[in-house]
Amino acid sequence: MRSKLALYLDLIRWNRPAGWLLLLWPTLSALWLAAGGWPGWHLVIVFSLGTILMRSAGCCVNDVVDADFDKHVKRTAGRPVTSGQVGRREALLVGAVLALMAFALVLTTNRLTIALSFAALAIAVAYPFAKRVVSMPQAVLGVAFSFGIPMAFAAVQGRVPWLAWLLLLGNLFWVLAYDTEYAMVDRDDDLRIGMKTSAITLGRLDVPAVMLFYAVYLLIWLAAQSNIAGAAILLIVTMVALAQVAWHYTLIRSRSREGCFAAFRANHWLGLTLFAGIVAGYALH
Numbered sequence: 001m002r003s004k005l006a007l008y009l010d011l012i013r014w015n016r017p018a019g020w021l022l023l024l025w026p027t028l029s030a031l032w033l034a035a036g037g038w039p040g041w042h043l044v045i046v047f048s049l050g051t052i053l054m055r056s057a058g059c060c061v062n063d064v065v066d067a068d069f070d071k072h073v074k075r076t077a078g079r080p081v082t083s084g085q086v087g088r089r090e091a092l093l094v095g096a097v098l099a100l101m102a103f104a105l106v107l108t109t110n111r112l113t114i115a116l117s118f119a120a121l122a123i124a125v126a127y128p129f130a131k132r133v134v135s136m137p138q139a140v141l142g143v144a145f146s147f148g149i150p151m152a153f154a155a156v157q158g159r160v161p162w163l164a165w166l167l168l169l170g171n172l173f174w175v176l177a178y179d180t181e182y183a184m185v186d187r188d189d190d191l192r193i194g195m196k197t198s199a200i201t202l203g204r205l206d207v208p209a210v211m212l213f214y215a216v217y218l219l220i221w222l223a224a225q226s227n228i229a230g231a232a233i234l235l236i237v238t239m240v241a242l243a244q245v246a247w248h249y250t251l252i253r254s255r256s257r258e259g260c261f262a263a264f265r266a267n268h269w270l271g272l273t274l275f276a277g278i279v280a281g282y283a284l285h
Contacts, residue, residue, distance in 0.1 A: 008094055011063065011080045018265045021057040022178065025271030026171045027051055027148035029278050030164065034156035037282040043155055046105045053102035058124050058144075058229060060095030064088045065128035073189040110211040112154040120147040132227035136198040138179040142172035163224065170220030176214035178267040180206060181252055184260040207253055214245045221274050232238065237277035244270050 013019055027047050030038040061082040071082050080086035086094075099121065106117045123144040130137040146168040153164040155261070176198065183199035184206060185189070190197050202209045218241055225234060251263040 006241070007080045007086050009093060009237045011086055011094065012059050012098070014056075018268050019059075019102065020052045021143055022175075022226065022271060023051045023055050023148060024048060025268065025275045026146065026167070026174075027152055029054040029221075029271075029275045030149040030152035030167060031156065032278045032282060033163070033167070033228075033274075034153040036285075039152075039156055042058050042108070043152075046108060046155070047148060047152060050105045051103045053105075054120075054124065055100045057095040057098040057102065058096070058265070059124060059126075062128045064091050064095075066131075069193050069195060073186050073193070075186060075189075077281035089190035106151075109155045110158055112158060112160070113151050116147070116151045116154055116160075120144070120151065124146060131195055131197070135196055135198070135201045136176075137196060138176050138198040139172065141179055142175035145175045166220060167224060168223075170217050173213045173220075174267075177210050178264050180210050180213070181248070181267075182264040183259050184252065184255055185264070207249070207255070209250060211245070211249060215247070218242070218245070225274070225277055225281055226283055228278070229285060230281070233277055233280050233284065237273060239269060240273050244273065 008270065009015065012242050028044070031043055031047060035043075063079055066076075067081050071077050071110060076082060081091050094195060103117065106114055127137065127140050127144050130140040134140060140147035147173060149168045150160045150164045180198045180202065182247065186195075187197070187199045198204040198209075199206050207240070218238075222234065222238055225237065246262045248266070252267075253259075
């Protein structure tokens with residue numbers, strides 16, 4: 001049982017929290033913006049645990065769908081499903097249990113949030129298949145990874161205002177940035193097996209495109225903070241965020257596997273920076 005539990009934890013990337021942190025920070029940021037400050041323990045717990053559970057469930061589905069491809073990629077060949085240590089049906093069952101646990105949390109909110117959760121699930125399940133037909137599947141992932149934003153507004157306000165969709169758009173560009181960095185790690189392997197990614201589609205424009213994606217993301221999210229944060233806080237958040245983006249450029253400009261992977265893994269700090277700015281802005285407003 002201990003060995004099986006270790007495999008399940010590996011299946012859901014438990015030892016690599018960067019993935020669910022990339023989902024958590026924009027979701028919590030949306031909660032604070034929707035509530036105009038502290039949203040209450042109930043919603044913080046629901047969306048924090050729900051984010052971790054759904055990301056874990058998504059890993060299960062993704063690994064089953066991509067098992068035949070992952071065996072040809074250096075970085076993913078040892079994953080539990082790909083290596084045969086966990087069966088495909090078994091992995092799907094684990095994913096279903098995790099998704100049901102997340103849905104149980106959503107049931108404690110309101111009807112609109114529950115309805116949006118079905119759309120979020122559909123997009124999350126569609127993403128692994130998009131990599132076979134869409135030239136930039138990272139855009140599909142961007143919608144999936146950003147759907148906690150309208151759900152957060154729905155849970156707090158009972159509606160989804162235009163600001164929520166604008167923030168979703170901005171967050172989509174952040175996902176395009178960091179998942180293109182991620183795709184740059186596996187570009188050679190993906191070309192060989194015929195997988196479609198933004199890194200392949202963009203070609204030699206990958207690095208400037210990533211910088212453009214970051215710029216659009218920061219423009220939208222920093223503008224959203226301008227109404228609540230004082231000039232000093234906004235300046236600090238902007239400078240810290242731009243410094244991180246500049247650091248990412250130094251990591252990915254040579255397009256090395258190690259540099260691109262390091263840039264991807266560090267992205268959650270950028271999300272945390274903007275979230276901290278929002279929290280500070282309301283605390284000192």
